[in-house]
Amino acid sequence: MSSSASLAHGSPGAHGGSGAHGHDIEVDAHVGKATGGKVAMWLFIAQDGFSFGGLLLAYGMLRIFSHGDWPSTHLKPTDILGINLTAIATFILICSSLSMVFAVAASQAGRKSATAGWLLVTIIGGASFLGIQAFEYTHLVHEGLGFATSTWEGHPINNLFGSTFFVVTGFHGLHVLSGVIYLCCILAGTLKGKYTQGGTSASPVELVGLFWHFVDLVWILVFTFIYLL
């Protein structure tokens, strides 16, 4: 496939104008053809990035001050957390990012059934990730990891590890849940034909795509800093 086959300026899928109807497209000197919604979504993503950055920074500082007692002097996070299962969840999230890209493309090309299909695949990916996270939480709580008190197989461990683990991964899980609900709303609109009419009609699908990719991006960092390090 050649990249030279990509769209020229003013394509129907471009968001700032209505190329499908033959009008000129207004190009902003600062944000190009990005719609107001797209700029707003990027601003939201930026502030959300600060939230996750703050949480990860707090996790890192608490870990540094634990002087190796994280979660105990004899245990490392990799000994407690299920790395292989979480790696599968990570891969599922990456797969759902790819399906989201295809959903956006189908929407911009005006293909209703393809858009709905790829959105459904993305929703299934997100729901699977949440299912794995619920299974993991159940297992960890059963083994003794908690917010207020933490033990592992009966032995006390640093409670800060449990607290920060659940806060950071739980905050991300809420984002995934929000994303799945958001995707379901967009899927409903797609089935009604709202987002495959050309012009800027595909913009909402692109916006949910941006949010979904951000959720994927954050998980890549959370997986490394909390599970692998």
Add this chain to the structure above:
Amino acid sequence: MSKQKHGHQTPAASHGTASHGTSPTGAHGAHGAAGDGHGAVAHGPTTGDFVTIFLVLGFLTVVEVFVPKTYAASYDQHIKMILLCTLAFGKAMLVALFFMHLKWESPWIRRIAMLPLYMGLAAIILMVETAWRNTLS
């Protein structure tokens, strides 16, 4: 914000391309060049590009899982940390640049997207402060 008319578009050609799916996000390709206001054909990502990025991300995830097992010894901790951080930021960059299309966005959108990187500055300040306190004690 000043605006300018972009009057030399090729709607017919671009529409045809999008319909055939050769360029999943041709619209984003258009965005990238939009900022400069020129009329040349933009080169956006193709389906093949996205599948390649996906495969690279999958491969790097597998590598990541094996790094803690390979560098489990205490004297390997710094190597492990450097490797994992490099892999994580590399993967995050791939997602941002290609899946989120930052590579083809206007400079202002890129600046907004880079705002959270200031958290890295906060991290450096915290580390320097911690090191300074340790020298006092």
